[in-house]
Amino acid sequence: MMKDDEMINRGPVNISTKKEASALLANSSDTVFTQTNQFSSHCLIPTIDNYKQLYQASVDTPDQFWDEQAKKHLDWFTPFTQVSTGNFIQGDIGWFLNGKLNVSYNCVDRHLKENKDKIAIIYEGDKPSQIEKITYYELYLQVCRLANLLLSLGIKKGDTVAIYLPNTPVAIYSMLACARIGAIHSVIFAGFGFESIISRVKDANCRLIITADEGVRGGKTIPLKKKIDEVVCHCKTVEHVLVFKNTGGHVDFNPQKDIWAEEAMLEQRPYCPPEHLDSEDPLFILYTSGSTGQPKGLVHTQAGYLLYAAMTHKYVFDYQNDDIYACVADVGWITGHSYIVYGPLANGATTFIFEGTPTYPTPSRYWEMIERHKITQFYTAPTAIRSLMKFPTSFVEKSNLDTLRVLGSVGEPINPEAWRWYNKFVGRERCSIVDTYWQTESGGHLITPLPGAIPTKPGSATLPFFGIIPKILDPQTGQVLDNADTTEGVLAISRPWPGIARTVYKSHSRYLLTYMKPYPGYYFTGDGVKRDKDGYYWIEGRVDDVINVAGHRLGTAELESALVGSYCCAEAAVVGYPHDVKGQGILAFCILKEGYEDDENTVSILRNEVRNTVGPFASPDVIVITPSLPKTRSGKIMRRILRKIACHESSPEQLGDISTLAEPEVVPLLITKVLKYI
Ligand code: 6R9
Numbered sequence: 001m002m003k004d005d006e007m008i009n010r011g012p013v014n015i016s017t018k019k020e021a022s023a024l025l026a027n028s029s030d031t032v033f034t035q036t037n038q039f040s041s042h043c044l045i046p047t048i049d050n051y052k053q054l055y056q057a058s059v060d061t062p063d064q065f066w067d068e069q070a071k072k073h074l075d076w077f078t079p080f081t082q083v084s085t086g087n088f089i090q091g092d093i094g095w096f097l098n099g100k101l102n103v104s105y106n107c108v109d110r111h112l113k114e115n116k117d118k119i120a121i122i123y124e125g126d127k128p129s130q131i132e133k134i135t136y137y138e139l140y141l142q143v144c145r146l147a148n149l150l151l152s153l154g155i156k157k158g159d160t161v162a163i164y165l166p167n168t169p170v171a172i173y174s175m176l177a178c179a180r181i182g183a184i185h186s187v188i189f190a191g192f193g194f195e196s197i198i199s200r201v202k203d204a205n206c207r208l209i210i211t212a213d214e215g216v217r218g219g220k221t222i223p224l225k226k227k228i229d230e231v232v233c234h235c236k237t238v239e240h241v242l243v244f245k246n247t248g249g250h251v252d253f254n255p256q257k258d259i260w261a262e263e264a265m266l267e268q269r270p271y272c273p274p275e276h277l278d279s280e281d282p283l284f285i286l287y288t289s290g291s292t293g294q295p296k297g298l299v300h301t302q303a304g305y306l307l308y309a310a311m312t313h314k315y316v317f318d319y320q321n322d323d324i325y326a327c328v329a330d331v332g333w334i335t336g337h338s339y340i341v342y343g344p345l346a347n348g349a350t351t352f353i354f355e356g357t358p359t360y361p362t363p364s365r366y367w368e369m370i371e372r373h374k375i376t377q378f379y380t381a382p383t384a385i386r387s388l389m390k391f392p393t394s395f396v397e398k399s400n401l402d403t404l405r406v407l408g409s410v411g412e413p414i415n416p417e418a419w420r421w422y423n424k425f426v427g428r429e430r431c432s433i434v435d436t437y438w439q440t441e442s443g444g445h446l447i448t449p450l451p452g453a454i455p456t457k458p459g460s461a462t463l464p465f466f467g468i469i470p471k472i473l474d475p476q477t478g479q480v481l482d483n484a485d486t487t488e489g490v491l492a493i494s495r496p497w498p499g500i501a502r503t504v505y506k507s508h509s510r511y512l513l514t515y516m517k518p519y520p521g522y523y524f525t526g527d528g529v530k531r532d533k534d535g536y537y538w539i540e541g542r543v544d545d546v547i548n549v550a551g552h553r554l555g556t557a558e559l560e561s562a563l564v565g566s567y568c569c570a571e572a573a574v575v576g577y578p579h580d581v582k583g584q585g586i587l588a589f590c591i592l593k594e595g596y597e598d599d600e601n602t603v604s605i606l607r608n609e610v611r612n613t614v615g616p617f618a619s620p621d622v623i624v625i626t627p628s629l630p631k632t633r634s635g636k637i638m639r640r641i642l643r644k645i646a647c648h649e650s651s652p653e654q655l656g657d658i659s660t661l662a663e664p665e666v667v668p669l670l671i672t673k674v675l676k677y678i
Contacts, residue, residue: 043318043452051453058466066498073310074303075110076101077276086496088516088523091508093496094280095304102274103283103306104143104180107345111136119350122373123169126216126356134169141270146177148268153240155208157182157275160285162206164188164197164228166215167355170244171331172341174210179283182275186285189332190215190224195562195613197231200287203297204505205237212246218357225251232257279303285505286334288440289546289555290514297505298440305443306346308499312444312465313343316434317377317406318451326352327379328366334440335410339379358384363391367399379408381551385418386581396425406451409435411551412583413539419458437461437539439525441515443499447537460536469494471522472531475543478519490543491529492522547576547584554618559610563588566609568596573629573637577646577678585621587646589629598625622677628666645670
């Protein structure tokens with residue numbers, strides 16, 4: 001069942017979220033912050049004029065621009081015959097038509113000739129002493145063995161494979177092994193709970209799941225195989241479970257389905273010819289929360305995605321040959337896909353993968369890793385920066401961070417205070433800060449500074465990447481807003497780019513409904529935005545029922561369905577509220593079933609329900625038990641009012657007319673209850 005908001009397409013603009021973001025931006029200076037980047041002249045794109053020239057070419061003669069880039073950055077088995085096709089009305093987008101290539105070949109094999117012994121992957125486990133370095137040749141052998149193992153289990157081109165692994169090199173081997181044989185991977189973040197895994201495995205009809213015994217984060221062990229054992233009982237399509245040993249911890253082993261991966265790989269030949277795949281064959285599915293309960297399986301294809309990931313990785317991080325590049329995201333999210341795995345490896349880079357957390361064993365962990373490995377680019381999320389800012393600066397000051405050149409931020413708007421801290425204490429005021437705005441759907445960066453070329457302003461993602469034509473639309477009328485001064489509205493993109501997701505798995509109508517129909521002729525990002533007089537973009541956050549908690553996108557409907565799935569909850573409504581570390585926190589209003597009391601026990605039952613079904617990262621920060629919810633007379637929950645209450649914008653003027661509600665008296669009650677917690 002689709003919710004009203006999604007059917008209306010445009011949905012109501014989430015004013016509260018916008019206000020929060022505007023408040024964050026309010027204290028930011030509008031003057032251009034020109035960093036003293038001592039490396040500017042050595043950057044790949046050293047001046048703003050170089051950027052402008054390239055950008056102009058990319059939008060004036062896009063086919064010529066992308067034709068050149070695709071030939072320069074990718075190796076092809078068969079050349080493409082047409083650069084691009086399709087539009088945002090039909091959603092029939094395609095790039096590099098009839099070309100044949102292989103993503104794993106581009107990420108591994110082609111580097112062997114000159115860089116066989118170069119380190120491809122540096123891994124740090126949860127404990128700082130757990131370090132592994134994998135050369136391109138070793139990576140190649142592992143990928144080939146695993147690809148052959150998948151083939152021996154009957155996995156073939158077009159089959160879907162679920163990957164539920166900790167953030168370790170085997171996750172990279174697994175993704176590349178699938179890519180080698182044309183199987184479509186669906187990585188499921190290892191923090192997801194039971195229901196979230198089942199819905200993803202079922203939606204994609206996965207034939208095989210790749211997992212590990214356990215993961216370890218922040219000193220805590222996370223049972224992964226155990227969770228998959230429960231999942232497999234409910235998912236009939238799963239024929240085999242490949243199990244990697246990560247901790248060596250005990251697992252239940254079902255000889256009918258389970259296979260120890262390392263042992264089985266040893267029996268496989270370390271050569272596997274790469275499948276010649278069409279540019280538009282699917283590469284992977286990645287699920288993302290939307291306005292409705294069921295997450296959308298976005299489908300990315302081979303050539304356009306890889307080219308876009310590789311180019312953005314190269315230019316946005318100013319990636320140069322001997323760099324040691326580190327993105328501390330998880331491969332379970334798009335940031336890990338594009339900027340731990342595909343972008344860096346396509347560029348022959350040394351990429352870093354980290355299984356632990358920023359504060360374990362101490363809040364110096366990131367900075368010590370940078371010193372230990374001589375990291376040159378470091379990419380993290382504002383929530384991590386905010387959590388580390390809370391500690392004394394001595395934790396960061398004692399590390400030697402001289403190797404750093406570029407610092408990246410992703411996942412949510414970075415507040416100027418965090419930006420400045422990152423710049424001062426980590427970048428030591430001599431690095432480029434790149435606040436990269438993009439989405440699972442976009443495959444790679446959409447709006448971002450380029451080191452050396454684009455002067456930055458704290459809190460602004462600055463200017464569009466090559467080929468991206470952003471438009472600001474009036475949320476109600478869809479008119480393009482084009483004031484020379486400041487413009488504010490919703491962000492849309494007016495022309496397809498190579499990295500855009502091509503469809504929602506098995507549901508093209510949902511793809512069109514969510515992204516193309518709200519504003520015909522445009523791709524709708526779902527974000528509010530402001531453009532200042534210098535043409536700089538300031539992302540203001542989601543305008544739909546999606547909340548962004550510590551850089552993770554969560555659909556409120558998904559959380560509500562988990563809450564009502566608990567035996568004690570009759571009805572639930574979830575909204576976001578400003579949170580000083582996580583960006584947004586989760587506030588859940590719940591009506592209990594008859595016979596349950598508003599006490600700690602009930603609240604913990606509700607919280608655990610969300611932890612188990614969606615995942616611990618989605619655990620509500622505040623649960624308010626209420627006898628009723630503000631509803632229209634037709635029974636629709638007025639989320640607008642709940643959002644305002646959550647943001648303390650609950651004066652009568654701010655709330656507007658509530659007399660039309662079925663039970664207006666619940667509003668003051670909720671205001672009082674919320675004040676107790678937030
Ligand atoms: C890459 C990623 C996408 C949503 C996006 C927006 C928010 C991401 C941002 C940012 C402001 C940035 N977002 N980066 N907002 N500034 N630099 O995070 O993908 O998980 O799909 O989330 O995240 O709201 O629409 P995804």
